[in-house]
Amino acid sequence: MRKLVYYEKEDTILWALTPEGILLHNFANRRYVELKGKEHLIWSYLDGAHSLKDISTLLANGHAEGNGSADGPIELVEETCKRLLAGGFIAKKSK
Numbered sequence: 001m002r003k004l005v006y007y008e009k010e011d012t013i014l015w016a017l018t019p020e021g022i023l024l025h026n027f028a029n030r031r032y033v034e035l036k037g038k039e040h041l042i043w044s045y046l047d048g049a050h051s052l053k054d055i056s057t058l059l060a061n062g063h064a065e066g067n068g069s070a071d072g073p074i075e076l077v078e079e080t081c082k083r084l085l086a087g088g089f090i091a092k093k094s095k
Helices: 038-045 052-060 073-086
Strands: 006-009 013-017 021-026 031-036 047-051 090-092
Touching: 006 073, 021 038, 031 038, 031 073, 038 047, 038 052, 038 073, 047 052, 052 073, 073 090
Parallel strands: none
Antiparallel strands: 006 047, 006 090, 013 021, 021 031
16 A cells, blocks of 8 residues: 655746647756646646545546656556656655
């Protein structure tokens, strides 16, 4: 059984929609990342209210559309969050 993990967007993030997804800019550390397909949709659920399992379930059940990865939804969610956490785009929510 996986532990429920919740993430929130950092306050230092600006983002803009692109034809392929969304471009994020962390102006505090001057990093950029582009999220495409389902990665872009994962970003929309990183609000501190949805666990990684919740997000994975939404993607798997087709509540979110996009091109995404060939990996299963939980792997895509975890890998995307790992990348965003490493870049300072998100933080674990304090409970």
